[in-house]
Amino acid sequence: MGPLFYAYERIEMSKSETYVKRTEEFLEKLSSALQFEVVDVEFVKEAGEYYLRAYCDMDKEGGxxxxxxxxxxxxxxxxxxxxxxxxxxxxxxxxxxxxGRALKKDKDFIRELGKEVELKLYKAREGVKDFEGILKAFDGENITVETEDGDEVFTKKEIANIRLKIDF
Known part of the structure; x- marks a missing residue:
């Protein structure tokens, strides 16, 4: 599928990024009037359908x-x-x-400091890809998680996903 496939994929990605960016910009303006927080926006294709999803929250009892x-x-x-x-x-x-919200933006990491998280790495570290613990620190690039075995420091680039842990 060489260069043609890659070029098509880049065009799709840039269109998707444009859709997300414009939608986020509108929602940020709307959020001031309606008093909500824009957590994330995504434009994805699933099972042959495109979805424009906006995840929002409010700082009130029950969210x-x-x-x-x-x-x-x-x-x-x-x-x-x-x-x-x-x-x-x-x-x-x-x-x-x-x-179990995903942490994606800097403000997410800052807001959730002190809470339990689960994270998955793209590439295993000493044979382990999955970690959980307390989100202890964030400096803009590095994320420190206090695990059972001590503090682990991860870069944003090595994390496939990180989310709040849900205890039932």
């Missing part, structure tokens, strides 16, 4: 509710219809990030 998501979705949908910049057909979803 964001269904009525809040409906209101955000209505404003976002109206804006997307007006601007009409997404070429592909897609499904719009607005929801909370959930209990």
């Amino acid at each position: 964001i509710g269904i009525d809040d998501c409906v209101e955000i979705s209505r404003h976002l949908s109206d804006w997307l219809d007006e601007k009409d910049f997404i070429e592909e057909g897609y499904i719009l979803e607005v929801s909370s990030p959930g209990l």
Whole structure:
């Protein structure tokens, strides 16, 4: 699939990045008026369908509710219809990030300091890819997690995903 496949993949990725960036910019402006936090936005293809997902939260007891998501979705949908910049057909979803939210942005790491996390590495470290412990420190590039065996320091680049641990 050589260069043609790679070029197609880069075009798709840059379109997706543009969709996400424009949507995030709108939601950041809307968040001031409606008092919510934009946690993440993604444009992904799953099972042959494109999805534009906005994950939002609120700093209130119980977090964001269904009525809040409906209101955000209505404003976002109206804006997307007006601007009409997404070429592909897609499904719009607005929801909370959930209990086991992924940590992606610097503000996520800072907000969740002191909480339990689970992380998976792209490449095993001494035969281990999965770690869990307390998110102890974050300096913008390095993440320190206090594990059973002591502190482990990871760079953002080596982490495939990191999320809050859910205890049932």
